[in-house]
Amino acid sequence: MSNEYSTGTLIRILYVRKVFEYENYDRRIEYDILSFKTD
DSSP states (O other): OHHHHHHHHHHHHHHHHHHHHHHHHHHHHHHHHHHHHHO
16 A cells, blocks of 8 residues: 555656656746847
């Protein structure tokens, strides 16, 4: 039982981390574009 809970928590953490990485990536691209236009 604790093993299943551990697996579910791990998957959830990995999913949240993936979403966070994607949001960070998009934000970084927008920041680079703004910097490029301003430069």
